[in-house]
Amino acid sequence: MTxxxxxxxxxxxxxxxxxxxxxxxxxxxxxxxxxxxxDANTTSSSLGLYLGNHKFPVxxxxxxTGKASIxxxxxxxxSGLKVIPSSHGFNGVVNNKRIKSVVNSLKxxxxxxxxxxxxTLGSETRAGIEAVDELIVIANPNxxxxxxxxxxxxxxxxxxxxxLGLVLNQxxxxxxxxxxxxxxxxxxxxxxxxxxxNVVKSSDKRVPVIHLYGRSRPARAYKKLMEKITGEKFPNRxxxxxxxxxxx
Amino acid sequence: xxxxxxxxxxKKRVPKARKFRKISRKKDKERVESAVLDDKCTExxxxxxxxxxxx
Numbered sequence: 001m002t003x004x005x006x007x008x009x010x011x012x013x014x015x016x017x018x019x020x021x022x023x024x025x026x027x028x029x030x031x032x033x034x035x036x037x038x039d040a041n042t043t044s045s046s047l048g049l050y051l052g053n054h055k056f057p058v059x060x061x062x063x064x065t066g067k068a069s070i071x072x073x074x075x076x077x078x079s080g081l082k083v084i085p086s087s088h089g090f091n092g093v094v095n096n097k098r099i100k101s102v103v104n105s106l107k108x109x110x111x112x113x114x115x116x117x118x119x120t121l122g123s124e125t126r127a128g129i130e131a132v133d134e135l136i137v138i139a140n141p142n143x144x145x146x147x148x149x150x151x152x153x154x155x156x157x158x159x160x161x162x163x164l165g166l167v168l169n170q171x172x173x174x175x176x177x178x179x180x181x182x183x184x185x186x187x188x189x190x191x192x193x194x195x196x197x198n199v200v201k202s203s204d205k206r207v208p209v210i211h212l213y214g215r216s217r218p219a220r221a222y223k224k225l226m227e228k229i230t231g232e233k234f235p236n237r238x239x240x241x242x243x244x245x246x247x248x
Numbered sequence: 249x250x251x252x253x254x255x256x257x258x259k260k261r262v263p264k265a266r267k268f269r270k271i272s273r274k275k276d277k278e279r280v281e282s283a284v285l286d287d288k289c290t291e292x293x294x295x296x297x298x299x300x301x302x303x
Contacts, residue, residue: 029302034284052292071279074289078302082284083292108277109284205297212301 002107005114005164005229006040006132008156010148012119014140015169015193018203020116021050021081022222023136023229025208028080030226030235033111036074038102039086040128041118042094048085051077052206061087063102064094070105079211096127103131119148121155129155134162136190136229141171141181150185165190167225170199191225193218 007020024037039047042061048054056075062068063084075083084102103113117128129135135156139149149166156163165188168181172194182189193199198216202209210222223234283289294302 036284048292052294052298057290069276069279071276071283071289074280074283076287076289076291078291078294078298082289105280106284109281206295207298207301212297 002110003112003134004103004107004132005112006117006128006135006161007114007138008117008125008129008135008152009119009138009145010121010150010152011139011145014119014138014145015167016119016138017046017050017116018199018209019136019138019167019169019193020047020114022208022210023226024081024083024112024114025051025077025079026210026222026226027112027114027230028077028082029211031230031232032080034082034109035080035112035114036082036084036106036110037114037116038084038099040096040099040115040124040131042086042096042124044118045086045088047116048075048083049088050203050206051081051083053085054088056085056087059087060084060099060102061094064096064098070102079208096124097130099127100131121151125152126155129159129161132161134164136164136167137187138167138169141168141173141177146181146185153185153187163187164229168192170195190228191221193221193225 007016009016020037024035027033028035039045039060048056058068058072060073063070063073073084077083106113115128115132118124137149137152139145153163166185167190171192173192178189178192194217196216196218198213199209199218202212205212210219213219227234
């Protein structure tokens with residue numbers, strides 16, 4: 001059965017797209033799944049850019065406005081991840097409610113569909129939440145970001161969506177601080193991704209950090225996240241990585 | 249012009265949406281299937297780091 005997972009945050013700029021590309025590329029490359037990542041942020045897109053390109057002849061915007069078929073908006077990343085990007089040009093406001101139809105059309109051929117949702121709880125985001133079954137919420141360890149994340153979680157729960165948990169991004173926290181956040185938001189912490197230059201470098205190079213710098217701290221944190229999402233051990237871990245893991 | 253008016257104006261400029269093309273037709277369905285499962289779709293160009301990571 002296809003799992004449809006939304007990546008949300010509430011506040012913008014916390015690392016949703018970075019998380020989406022790492023999760024999507026890993027589900028496809030490391031776990032061998034058929035995965036489609038959709039940029040549900042049709043007004044301020046970045047998913048395609050993070051994966052290596054900014055010019056796509058056909059995007060989700062054309063699909064949602066009925067100008068193109070879904071088949072023409074699917075692109076292949078070398079990890080095996082399939083991507084439906086959104087447009088970088090401003091062609092008007094798109095009706096995102098149809099995104100659920102796009103998701104439903106793809107279910108037959110996929111193991112995972114990831115929706116990189118926009119920030120805030122505006123109409124674009126609400127359409128995204130309605131299209132997914134499960135959610136991962138990303139937040140930075142500051143109260144502005146955590147409060148917005150809390151609102152997103154509450155809204156998703158109202159819609160009876162399964163919230164898998166919170167990913168604390170750009171976070172170097174002590175265990176008691178993590179526990180404090182967990183209690184305040186009443187949610188599982190799936191992973192804590194440390195603030196690390198390798199994430200910035202991998203974004204600049206348009207390659208997910210989990211594959212470009214596989215032994216870096218953020219990559220190891222993403223691998224733990226992958227284990228939580230899939231419920232399976234991260235595959236192909238080398239001996240050096242396992243030894244490093246013992247000291248984590 | 250305030251932002252709400254700006255958005256309203258932009259909405260008016262969007263051409264009337266055509267009927268959403270659900271992939272109910274067999275031909276469309278086959279194209280989506282081959283794009284997702286058989287890589288029959290455009291590849292995203294990669295940097296040399298990208299090619300190294302997935303060689």
